[in-house]
Amino acid sequence: MFSTAFLDLPPLAGAAGTVRLPGSKSISNRVLLLAALASGTTTIHDLLDSDDTRVMLGALRALGCGIEPAGSSLRITGLGGQLPPSLGTTLLPLFLGNAGTAMRPLTAALSLLGGEFELSGVPRMHERPIGDLVDALTQLGCRIDYLGNPGYPPLRIHPVSHDELALGAPIRVRGDVSSQFLTALLLALPLAAANDIVIEVVGELISKPYIEITLNLLARFGITVRRDGWERFTIPAGSRYSSPGEIHVEADASSASYFIALGAIATGVSGQDGIRIEGVGAASIQGDIRFIDAAKQMGALVDSGPNWLEIRRGAWPLKAIDLDANHIPDAAMTLAVMALYADGPSLLRNIASWRVKETDRIDAMANELQKLGATVEAGPDFIRIHPLPVADWLPASIRTYDDHRVAMCFSLAAFNPAGVPVRILEPHCVAKTFPDYFETLFSVAEASEVPVICIDGPTASGKGTLAAEVARLLGYHYLDSGSLYRVTGLAARRAGLEANAANEAQIAALAAALPLQFTEGKVLLAGEDVSDDIRTEAAGMDASRVSALPAVREALQDLQHRFRRLPGLVADGRDMGTVIFPDAALKVFLTAGAAQRAERRHKQLISKGISTTLDSLRSDLEARDARDSSRSVAPLKPAQDARHLDNSQLSIEHSIDTVLNWWQQVQPFKSA
Ligand SMILES: O=C(O)C1=C[C@@H](OP(=O)(O)O)[C@@H](O)[C@H](O)C1
Numbered sequence: 001m002f003s004t005a006f007l008d009l010p011p012l013a014g015a016a017g018t019v020r021l022p023g024s025k026s027i028s029n030r031v032l033l034l035a036a037l038a039s040g041t042t043t044i045h046d047l048l049d050s051d052d053t054r055v056m057l058g059a060l061r062a063l064g065c066g067i068e069p070a071g072s073s074l075r076i077t078g079l080g081g082q083l084p085p086s087l088g089t090t091l092l093p094l095f096l097g098n099a100g101t102a103m104r105p106l107t108a109a110l111s112l113l114g115g116e117f118e119l120s121g122v123p124r125m126h127e128r129p130i131g132d133l134v135d136a137l138t139q140l141g142c143r144i145d146y147l148g149n150p151g152y153p154p155l156r157i158h159p160v161s162h163d164e165l166a167l168g169a170p171i172r173v174r175g176d177v178s179s180q181f182l183t184a185l186l187l188a189l190p191l192a193a194a195n196d197i198v199i200e201v202v203g204e205l206i207s208k209p210y211i212e213i214t215l216n217l218l219a220r221f222g223i224t225v226r227r228d229g230w231e232r233f234t235i236p237a238g239s240r241y242s243s244p245g246e247i248h249v250e251a252d253a254s255s256a257s258y259f260i261a262l263g264a265i266a267t268g269v270s271g272q273d274g275i276r277i278e279g280v281g282a283a284s285i286q287g288d289i290r291f292i293d294a295a296k297q298m299g300a301l302v303d304s305g306p307n308w309l310e311i312r313r314g315a316w317p318l319k320a321i322d323l324d325a326n327h328i329p330d331a332a333m334t335l336a337v338m339a340l341y342a343d344g345p346s347l348l349r350n351i352a353s354w355r356v357k358e359t360d361r362i363d364a365m366a367n368e369l370q371k372l373g374a375t376v377e378a379g380p381d382f383i384r385i386h387p388l389p390v391a392d393w394l395p396a397s398i399r400t401y402d403d404h405r406v407a408m409c410f411s412l413a414a415f416n417p418a419g420v421p422v423r424i425l426e427p428h429c430v431a432k433t434f435p436d437y438f439e440t441l442f443s444v445a446e447a448s449e450v451p452v453i454c455i456d457g458p459t460a461s462g463k464g465t466l467a468a469e470v471a472r473l474l475g476y477h478y479l480d481s482g483s484l485y486r487v488t489g490l491a492a493r494r495a496g497l498e499a500n501a502a503n504e505a506q507i508a509a510l511a512a513a514l515p516l517q518f519t520e521g522k523v524l525l526a527g528e529d530v531s532d533d534i535r536t537e538a539a540g541m542d543a544s545r546v547s548a549l550p551a552v553r554e555a556l557q558d559l560q561h562r563f564r565r566l567p568g569l570v571a572d573g574r575d576m577g578t579v580i581f582p583d584a585a586l587k588v589f590l591t592a593g594a595a596q597r598a599e600r601r602h603k604q605l606i607s608k609g610i611s612t613t614l615d616s617l618r619s620d621l622e623a624r625d626a627r628d629s630s631r632s633v634a635p636l637k638p639a640q641d642a643r644h645l646d647n648s649q650l651s652i653e654h655s656i657d658t659v660l661n662w663w664q665q666v667q668p669f670k671s672a
């Protein structure tokens, strides 16, 4: 996951390949709750691991459910419809983040389970309505207090015995603000179904397909709800949750919408065409699978099987769409960005519920689309988006409002024909349902040019620390080119290859494919931390022998180029800006006086228990500088277009700020 303050997406040129998507949020949280209410154990395969499921799991654990890993799956031991006596009458506070699928169903279930609970969430959760559900439950005899604003969480739930509940008359619930209120009642009321329980929906039910998910999963847990249209639902007398034993979670169809759109928008790359999505297919039980119909209407070519989808670009520009999107409220946000690439204005109607989700999504989408340059009209329950001509695209910093879907759908704007980059602020909000969204996008997308920052400089100038930190703050990859010969030497030694000309081709092949990663100050070779192994005297000797082999030098050059991957690279070394990445957008030549560098190295060595003198270190450094800058191959010299940074008197923070400021200066973004 990207935990950076912002993530810059360079203009993306194309995309192709296969993605396997994480589990459905709506299915995961329903199955977790049903497994918790049932007796016995349920093994859940392919469960989503994200903020929304973590808060649900945290709550279930606090309620006394058994939760243990079973390989890559999760085994839940249910409560059998009863809270453990150990919970007693003490107040149990439960924090549910911003998960509607946890807050609403748990409110209903806990009201019927008995016990004292306090349910709260993030500030936005306290602005998301729950009054219609609380009204339905209080009408039944449940006791729920508002701890903040009436109609909204946080809530205090008090115990009531089932004898006190008025279950004889139909329970009326409004369905026109959120379908999750009805879902919550359907999931929880089997707890009290001594007789038939009837639920009547007041007002036009929205987001209907989510009710179908609920009914489908209830059936998997042994409860068959009778349905009369969308107005009346009957939970039969004697209904009991019975675990299916094992259950698989489909991949998330709403998450699939970004990749379906990607297939519709992007041209292929390197001879490959189209996006294949695995884990969800046309037969999905999720309503958002109907996004494929909208995508097809806009021109996408879609093939599908039971558990996969394949999407290719068809019509281009896309065809404008006019759609009642009430049945796909989440995925429809993706259409709003696709509309930028259409042949006329697109209208998404009947989407008033957007205003009470993670943020006011109608306002958020209108604001951010306008920042890209688009003309947008919005009203209480619609949004109309005009396509964006090539010349009108602006490089924008997209505010994400702590809304995962805003972050994900705006990434699609990086495919703009104008070649402008897109900045996504607070990209970590995707953790709500798809923590590795951007990594997944980068695994199939290709940029015409991946940005590179080069930091070159003499030994002990602090370039490694500076470069690694700049990379971390930007979410970029990091290349410590100075360690490459050492790692190659080590890899050759481990493969039993003496570092000599006879083994040159083999060592070069090894070097070309080194599975290397530089993270958190460590050098990882195939995931193993070799930071100390490459610093030994012997490793130094091996390094200098392999570096004398021309084929190895060439292979390492290719390897270094391959570090240039989305979303960007910070490379440190001696010839990054001059030889390896001459087209880098920012080159920094980092220096410090020999005295300061000797002092830093001295401190470093002392801390490792190695004794040495400042004077000898300083003369070694000066001799090495002279050798480095006079050698014929890739001498240490600043690139012509490098910016010089002498950090002799600067703190590391100051150096980092300087480089980041320079980086901002070469970016086209205006502030958010
Ligand atoms: O029941 C569910 O799993 C959901 C129902 C929908 O909410 P509304 O019914 O409030 O539209 C949807 O937006 C949400 O992401 C998940």
Ligand SMILES: C=C(OP(=O)(O)O)C(=O)O
Pocket: 098, 099, 100, 101, 330, 357, 358, 405, 433
């Ligand atoms: C509306 C959403 O979430 P929630 O389940 O919290 O309602 C969503 O995921 O788009």
